[in-house]
Amino acid sequence: MTIALWIIAACEVIRIIQNTLQLLSIKHDTGARDNAYAAFVDSLKMNDREFVARILKEFDKNTDDGR
DSSP states (O other), X not given: OXXXXXXXXXXXXXXXXXXXXXXXXXXHTXXXXXXXXXXXXHHHHSOHHHHHHHHHHHHHHHHHHHO
């Protein structure tokens, strides 16, 4: 019985550590996630032609920077 309690306690400690790491990761990535949400909402405001034109401009800019 005592061994089972120690195993359960160890599992709970591991779970607490995992949850803490996940929360820290979520807190760290908040800015990037907010930027992604804002970009998504902005893309919804454009029609398809404008969206494709913007994506192509960004693609051309990224490929020119890579050279």
